[in-house]
Amino acid sequence: MKIALDAMGGDFAPQAAVDGAVLAAQKLAGAAQIVLIGQEDAVRPLLQQHGAAADGLILQPASQIIEMGEHPAKAYQQKQDSSIAVGYRMLHNGEVEAFCSAGNTGAMLVGAMFSVKPVSGVMRPAIANFVPKLAGGFGILLDVGANAECKPEMLEQFGELGSLYAQYVLGIDKPKVGLMNLGEEEGKGTVVTQAAHQLLKVNPHIHFIGNIEGRDLFNDKADVIVCDGYTGNVVLKMAESVYDVLAEKQMHDPFFDKFNYEAIGGSPILGINDNAIIGHGVSTPEAICNMLLQGYQMAKSGIADQIKDTFKS
Amino acid sequence: MKIALDAMGGDFAPQAAVDGAVLAAQKLAGAAQIVLIGQEDAVRPLLQQHGAAADGLILQPASQIIEMGEHPAKAYQQKQDSSIAVGYRMLHNGEVEAFCSAGNTGAMLVGAMFSVKPVSGVMRPAIANFVPKLAGGFGILLDVGANAECKPEMLEQFGELGSLYAQYVLGIDKPKVGLMNLGEEEGKGTVVTQAAHQLLKVNPHIHFIGNIEGRDLFNDKADVIVCDGYTGNVVLKMAESVYDVLAEKQMHDPFFDKFNYEAIGGSPILGINDNAIIGHGVSTPEAICNMLLQGYQMAKSGIADQIKDTFKS
Structure with missing residues (x-):
């Protein structure tokens, strides 16, 4: 199982994101792999600082960032190689089973609505x-x-x-x-x-x-x-x-x-076809770590399928 | 200046009401007189227990009680000699300058709307x-x-x-x-x-x-x-x-x-022609005392007239 994290999202990204991902990887102990989505130049050196502890983490390059102050819908549409847009694409394609971000809340909602989409009936x-x-x-x-x-x-x-x-x-x-x-x-x-x-x-x-x-x-x-x-x-x-x-x-x-x-970790978006979680803008490594563990729990529980089943009638 | 209190209002009435009124009278030290509205048989003995401390308090008889669970509008209309109805009548007639009750909140609102009435323009x-x-x-x-x-x-x-x-x-x-x-x-x-x-x-x-x-x-x-x-x-x-x-x-x-x-005392009803305050159902003597002091402050400040002036245009 793979859980994706927006490495560029949040006030203290990418440092807090990478540190949190390393923490989560330790706790998950192989039960799930973490995919860090972000600018390679910024993320790679931070991963290297963690040495062997970061070995299992996967880096998925995304060249753009949706900033906190940007207009969500416009930015999401224009920045198709942003960490948030790439994350939702991977989620939609089934490459990852949950996507977590402490970045632009509005853009996370836009991606949820237009990329993975609401469950039919919701x-x-x-x-x-x-x-x-x-x-x-x-x-x-x-x-x-x-x-x-x-x-x-x-x-x-x-x-x-x-x-x-x-x-x-x-x-x-x-x-x-x-x-x-x-x-x-x-x-x-x-x-x-x-x-x-x-x-x-x-x-x-x-x-x-x-x-x-x-x-x-x-x-x-x-x-x-x-x-x-x-x-x-x-x-x-x-x-x-x-x-x-x-x-x-x-x-x-x-x-x-x-x-x-x-x-607590983050706030799940419920009623969409996949697992997406929005983190607090000021997320620390601990918060990022808990958001990832929450994403893992959601994916493992099959909650998205349960929701689809309930609403399909 | 006279401030009225519903002696029968609140879960611990009339005991808490009388005790709170005596406390408030001490703090007001003659700046305002407190009028206790309620059943004479129930209130008089409690006043007597306080001896000289209750000397300045005035007892205004009211034979009925609007209970906490009663339908506010119906009870207010049917129980014209209830402590709440008598309180609003005295307020409307200018016999007291504020009316406080920890009794039925809905009945307090009904009295505010139909007895002293909203300020014109509110x-x-x-x-x-x-x-x-x-x-x-x-x-x-x-x-x-x-x-x-x-x-x-x-x-x-x-x-x-x-x-x-x-x-x-x-x-x-x-x-x-x-x-x-x-x-x-x-x-x-x-x-x-x-x-x-x-x-x-x-x-x-x-x-x-x-x-x-x-x-x-x-x-x-x-x-x-x-x-x-x-x-x-x-x-x-x-x-x-x-x-x-x-x-x-x-x-x-x-x-x-x-x-x-x-x-804090109580919650004033703002936008009516006189000063009315609703207390918490579980009001203790301290809460009753603070509600009465708040009623005194409201009356002294002339807030009701200030509101009338602002909205009269």
């Missing part, structure tokens, strides 16, 4: 992220930014996508799906959440437990938390800021330390 | 809450639940209402108004936030600093954070849960301790 793919649970492990939160605005049917599908991920990748049996809302009662919320509640309630593929509230993010009410991308993004960034403040105050705790994005 | 009043700032003090967040769904013009008005509160009650000079969004760039977000951004940008009454993100809640980018009631409610309850987890883990810190709703 209205709009979602970006998922993870919230630590007080009882241990993580829950999955989606969407966190791909779709600021959602139709009720999209939220219903996010419930299904998240439930499949929780089941097949996180290993949660019969995951509990909750709809983020401003009250527990069925009739609460916006027109969209009210309608989504009715759809989720009768969906036979999931175990819907009803509305949850902002205070339920960390408890064990729901393993899968469904919301629109606007809300998910606010929640995610707020959780990150809580971690940052605690870290700055040197208030450490095993639970709150799991808020650290580095421990 | 489309929909908002419930505000407060977020501690790392640099000290508090910012104001609105709406946190009165309006799950918002039009762009409502968000614009929330910016004005919050700005006036920040200026006149919190004493912040030229408060910075930020629009909660999923990215800093002007074009980000939902159709509603995009349109609201354009309205806020040209509003002459406020100092709009643009979009802010979930990570900016606690920093000093914005003093006033504008969002729809659905989002604000999720954010507020999530912040409360962070405090609860920290408290349970006995992780104390002056900044995070300010997340405690008890220190």
